[in-house]
Amino acid sequence: xxxxxxxxxxxxxxxxxxxxxxxxxxxxxxxxxxxxxxxxxxxxxxxxxxxxxxxxxxxxxxxxxxxxxxxxxxxxxxxxxxxxxxxxxxxxxxxxxxxxxxxxxxxxxxxxxxxxxxxxxxxxxxxxxxxxxxxxxxxxxxxxxxxxxxxxxxxxxxxxxxxxxxxxxxxxxxxxxxxxxxxxxxxxxxxxxxxxxxxxxxxxxxxxxxx
Numbered sequence: 001x002x003x004x005x006x007x008x009x010x011x012x013x014x015x016x017x018x019x020x021x022x023x024x025x026x027x028x029x030x031x032x033x034x035x036x037x038x039x040x041x042x043x044x045x046x047x048x049x050x051x052x053x054x055x056x057x058x059x060x061x062x063x064x065x066x067x068x069x070x071x072x073x074x075x076x077x078x079x080x081x082x083x084x085x086x087x088x089x090x091x092x093x094x095x096x097x098x099x100x101x102x103x104x105x106x107x108x109x110x111x112x113x114x115x116x117x118x119x120x121x122x123x124x125x126x127x128x129x130x131x132x133x134x135x136x137x138x139x140x141x142x143x144x145x146x147x148x149x150x151x152x153x154x155x156x157x158x159x160x161x162x163x164x165x166x167x168x169x170x171x172x173x174x175x176x177x178x179x180x181x182x183x184x185x186x187x188x189x190x191x192x193x194x195x196x197x198x199x200x201x202x203x204x205x206x207x208x209x210x211x
Contacts, residue, residue: 001133004068004075011186018186019070019157027162027182028193029147032201034168035175040207049139050112051211052177056163057083057101058210059200060135065188066196069132070159075187078133085137087119095123098134105211132160140166148180159184 006012018024041051060066060081067078084098097119102108140148145166152158166178179200181193203210 001076001078004077006075009075014189015075015186018184021185023152023154024157024185025150025152025182026185026190027148027150027180028190028197029145029178029180030197031171031176032179032197032204033174034177034204037204037207038168038175040211046109046211047113050109050116051105052139052165053083053085053112053137054105054108054211055200055203056137056165056179057081057135058103059196059203060161060163061101062199063192063195065192066135066161066183068159068187070157070184070186071132072156081133081135083137084134085139087116087123089120089123093123094125095119096125096127098128134160136160136162138162138164140164143167144169145178145180150182157184159187161188 006015009015037051037055038048040046041048064077067081069076069078080101082098082101084096086094087097088094097115099108099112099115102111136150143166148164148166150162150164161184162180162182164180164182166180168175168177170176179197181196183193
């Protein structure tokens with residue numbers, strides 16, 4: 001973790017403007033092509049949710065704006081951010097689960113699978129106090145949504161990105177997946193979400209190279 005020099009930061013004016021808004025978050029939804037990714041994980045018998053969780057977190061870590069956070073009146077940049085996501089038990093009650101991001105794909109699958117099983121038997125919706133080295137993620141596998149909103153805590157200000165994906169579907173011979181990316185505008189702009197969509201599509205198109 002390191003502190004950003006706000007006085008000499010190219011985003012200083014944007015940071016000061018957006019942080020004082022009542023609701024500085026914005027959200028962009030779009031469809032990504034998962035045809036090659038889907039084929040690869042099915043051939044290798046990898047779990048879809050955990051594989052997608054790895055991809056969205058790996059992509060977030062590759063863009064510094066997704067690793068910026070506000071702490072009081074300071075801005076920090078994390079070296080690594082980790083996925084925090086929802087897990088549902090047999091009674092259709094969900095809880096939160098946080099896992100360490102592991103760059104090695106197989107290691108991430110094994111560790112996350114173990115943590116999910118623990119979370120299913122110990123449902124909790126408590127955040128870890130003071131922790132912000134996270135990416136909040138969730139899957140809505142019942143709906144191919146075109147938009148989505150998230151509950152946000154604004155006191156203190158929340159700068160953790162939210163990344164969600166919905167039910168995949170076929171379109172013109174391709175498999176598409178609705179993907180939502182939400183960020184605090186004081187930390188990132190549309191160009192950074194655009195960069196995120198381009199980077200994640202690169203991974204999804206080339207799973208042999210990145211997974």
